[in-house]
Every structure is written in structure tokens, then in C-alpha cells.
Amino acid sequence: MSEDFPALSPExxxxxxxxxxSPPLSPAVRARALAAARAAMAAGGGAAAPRAxxxxxxxxxxxxxxxxxxxxxxxxxxxxxxASAPALPAAPAGTALATEPGPPPAxxxxxxPSLPQAASPAAPLPRLADDGPRRGKVTRExxxxxxxxxxxxxxxxxxxxxxxxxxxxxxxxxxRLTEEREALHVKALVGxxxxxEARRAATSFAARFPxxxxxxxxxxxxxxxx
Amino acid sequence: MSHLxxxxxxxxxxxxxxxxxxAFQKELDYVYRSLRRLGTPPSEVDDLAQEVFLALRHNWAxxxxxxxxxxxxxxxxxxxxxxxxxxRRREVSYAVxxxxxxxxxxxxxxxxxxxxxxxxNALEQLPLxxxxxxxxxxxxxxxxxxxxxxxxxxxxxxxxRLRKGRRxxxxxxxxIPAPASRTTPATSGGHA
Numbered sequence: 001m002s003e004d005f006p007a008l009s010p011e012x013x014x015x016x017x018x019x020x021x022s023p024p025l026s027p028a029v030r031a032r033a034l035a036a037a038r039a040a041m042a043a044g045g046g047a048a049a050p051r052a053x054x055x056x057x058x059x060x061x062x063x064x065x066x067x068x069x070x071x072x073x074x075x076x077x078x079x080x081x082x083a084s085a086p087a088l089p090a091a092p093a094g095t096a097l098a099t100e101p102g103p104p105p106a107x108x109x110x111x112x113p114s115l116p117q118a119a120s121p122a123a124p125l126p127r128l129a130d131d132g133p134r135r136g137k138v139t140r141e142x143x144x145x146x147x148x149x150x151x152x153x154x155x156x157x158x159x160x161x162x163x164x165x166x167x168x169x170x171x172x173x174x175x176r177l178t179e180e181r182e183a184l185h186v187k188a189l190v191g192x193x194x195x196x197e198a199r200r201a202a203t204s205f206a207a208r209f210p211x212x213x214x215x216x217x218x219x220x221x222x223x224x225x226x
Numbered sequence: 227m228s229h230l231x232x233x234x235x236x237x238x239x240x241x242x243x244x245x246x247x248x249a250f251q252k253e254l255d256y257v258y259r260s261l262r263r264l265g266t267p268p269s270e271v272d273d274l275a276q277e278v279f280l281a282l283r284h285n286w287a288x289x290x291x292x293x294x295x296x297x298x299x300x301x302x303x304x305x306x307x308x309x310x311x312x313x314r315r316r317e318v319s320y321a322v323x324x325x326x327x328x329x330x331x332x333x334x335x336x337x338x339x340x341x342x343x344x345x346x347n348a349l350e351q352l353p354l355x356x357x358x359x360x361x362x363x364x365x366x367x368x369x370x371x372x373x374x375x376x377x378x379x380x381x382x383x384x385x386x387r388l389r390k391g392r393r394x395x396x397x398x399x400x401x402i403p404a405p406a407s408r409t410t411p412a413t414s415g416g417h418a
Contacts, residue, residue: 037279154269217273
């Protein structure tokens with residue numbers, strides 16, 4: 001078969017042969033994957049429900065939602081900038097901006113249900129609303145925090161992931177990467193063996209992002225913690 | 227007693243879901259390996275493997291049991307990886323910040339792990355479509371016609387992708403610095 005192609009050099013052939021015999025998964029990873037599969041099966045109802053097309057469309061839906069969220073955030077920022085100068089009668093109930101004396105009412109569509117996050121005292125309003133022109137910087141900062149958390153989770157330093165996640169929750173309660181933050185939070189809690197908190201966080205995630213592409217994974221993780 | 231034996235003796239009849247889970251379980255190592263070879267970052271492999279399972283489960287009723295399962299699974303892995311890669315590109319390049327997998331496990335020496343990372347890094351340089359064909363053919367030993375069926379592409383395209391992919395892989399392996407102690411007989415051929 002391979003006579004039709006440029007033959008691989010012996011060195012490359014040897015490397016590929018070595019790759020062919022890569023080590024098996026650790027029992028922990030295997031158990032985790034199978035538990036998640038069983039949980040997905042149990043959650044999926046009848047056999048072979050129309051899930052797979054959803055697997056494709058979920059990505060598209062997520063992309064759409066991201067776009068909608070971005071537009072919503074931009075609209076809020078725009079409204080904020082143009083509405084805050086004239087006298088506004090009263091400060092909003094609940095949370096308050098740290099920097100401005102008379103902030104506008106909090107935008108209702110972006111209200112967040114309280115999350116079982118690690119320390120989140122007196123969370124400020126979304127920072128996005130403050131700095132429309134600096135949104136790129138804000139997004140980079142969001143990314144920086146979440147990347148730290150992802151890296152910590154990837155090296156299984158779950159406790160180390162909580163700190164950037166909490167900081168992100170404080171700084172960007174309604175940031176563009178909130179969905180990813182909450183999913184990572186569940187993952188970190190599961191990794192730490194804090195099953196009850198993980199399940200509460202997963203429930204909160206499902207309520208807040210019922211159509212999230214990450215929802216099956218979050219449910220799977222939470223099921224693993226049982 | 228014989229009555230009890232009769233009750234317990236029939237071979238358990240697996241439901242379709244159980245049968246699917248059983249097949250997935252047997253090929254779990256293969257699914258994880260394939261996702262990594264297709265460029266899925268370590269931190270996303272778990273999630274993507276679950277997506278693969280869901281897709282397999284959905285299609286299990288129509289899957290032809292006469293066909294080999296691995297190329298079929300690889301086709302699913304390929305499509306999932308492509309979708310995930312598109313998503314990552316749209317959002318931000320997490321891959322840049324992705325950390326490597328944790329240290330070597332008990333079954334894998336440091337050098338073996340480094341060599342594996344070397345191959346994965348080189349594969350990463352190939353466009354996904356050519357990488358998929360090369361991995362199937364040159365690592366998984368899948369026949370060309372099965373590759374064509376699994377990836378839904380014509381035979382000619384398989385040949386052409388394999389030809390280009392091999393050239394690109396050789397070039398990438400020459401370009402990327404290899405692990406320091408490349409002194410094993412298998413790899414002492416002079417590739418830097």
C-alpha cells in the first residue's frame with residue numbers, strides 16, 4: 001500500500017511505531033470517563049435519543065450565544081455611558097459600583113443568581129459596563145484569569161484553580177467567560193473532592209446556562225463526585 | 227437448586243445502550259489517544275471523549291457491526307476535534323496557554339514521554355485533515371478504503387492527503403528540536 005507514497009524515513013517510522021504503543025490510561029481517568037458516560041446515558045433518557053446532531057449544533061448555539069452576549073454587553077456599556085451623566089435619582093438596590101457615586105440601575109437581563117463561589121464579598125457590577133473602549137483589555141484580563149485556572153486544573157492543582165476563579169467571579173461576575181468559569185469551578189470542586197459544593201455549583205450552572213455546550217460535561221463531572 | 231441455576235444461567239442480554247457503553251469502554255484508550263493525536267489539549271480530552279460517546283450512542287442503532295469499530299470511532303473523533311478546534315480559534319487561543327500533561331506515569335519513562343510529545347508536536351504542525359489521514363494510515367494501520375469511508379472522502383483524496391502529510395511530518399520532525407537524549411537505536415538516525 002505504502003509503495004505509492006514517499007516512504008517514511010526509518011527514523012520517522014520508528015517514532016510512529018513508538019507512538020503506536022503509547023501507555024494505557026490511568027485507572028482514575030478510565031473510571032472517570034466511564035462514570036461520566038454512564039451518567040450521560042442515565043440523563044439522556046431513551047436509547048439513542050437525538051443527541052448527536054445536538055453535539056454539532058451545540059457548538060453553533062454556543063457561538064451564537066457568545067455573539068448575543070457580546071452584543072448585550074456592548075449595549076449595556078453604551079447605555080451606561082450615555083445615561084450616567086444626567087442626574088439619576090437613586091442608587092441601585094443591592095450591589096454598588098465602587099468608583100462612581102451615582103451609578104445607574106443594574107441591568108436586569110444580566111442579573112446573576114448567587115453562585116456558590118469561594119469568597120465573593122460585595123461583588124461589584126460588571127466591570128464591562130465601566131470601560132466600553134477598554135473592552136479588549138477587559139477581555140484579556142478575563143482570559144488571563146481563566147487561563148490560570150485552566151492551567152491549574154490541567155495540572156490537577158485544583159486548589160490553585162479556585163483563586164483565579166474567585167477573582168474572576170469578583171471582577172467579572174457577568175463577564176464574557178462566565179460560562180467557562182462556572183464549568184471550571186465545578187471541575188475544580190470535583191477534583192478537590194468537595195462533592196456537595198460541586199453538585200450545587202453544577203445545579204446552579206444548569207439553571208443559568210441550560211443550553212450550554214458545557215452542560216453535559218458539567219453534569220458528568222458532578223455525577224462523578226457522587 | 228436446579229431451578230435457581232436455570233434462572234441465573236441465561237447469558238445476560240445487553241441493551242443497546244449497554245452494548246454501546248461496553249464497546250466504548252473497550253476502546254477508551256484508543257479514543258483518548260486519537261483525540262490527543264488530533265490535537266485536543268489535555269485539559270479538554272475528557273470532555274471531548276464524552277462528546278464522542280454521545281455521538282457513538284446516537285448512531286449505535288445504525289452502526290454496521292460488520293465494520294471495524296476503530297476507524298468509525300476515529301471518524302467521530304476527527305469531526306469532534308475539528309469542531310472543537312474551530313471553537314477554540316473563534317474564542318481565544320487557549321492552546322497557547324495550555325500546559326503539558328502532568329509528569330510521566332509509572333508506565334512511561336521520561337524519555338518515552340518526551341519522544342511521544344515530540345511526535346505529537348510534529349503532528350500538530352499538520353493541517354487537521356492531513357493529520358487525520360496520516361494517523362489512521364501510519365499509526366493505526368487502517369486500510370485506505372476504510373479511511374475513505376470513515377472520513378467520508380474519496381480514495382484519491384486519501385492518497386493525496388497521505389502523500390502531503392508524510393512530507394509535512396518529516397519536515398516538522400526535522401524542524402522541531404528533539405528531546406535531548408535521542409540516543410535510542412530506533413531514533414538515532416540523525417533527525418534534529
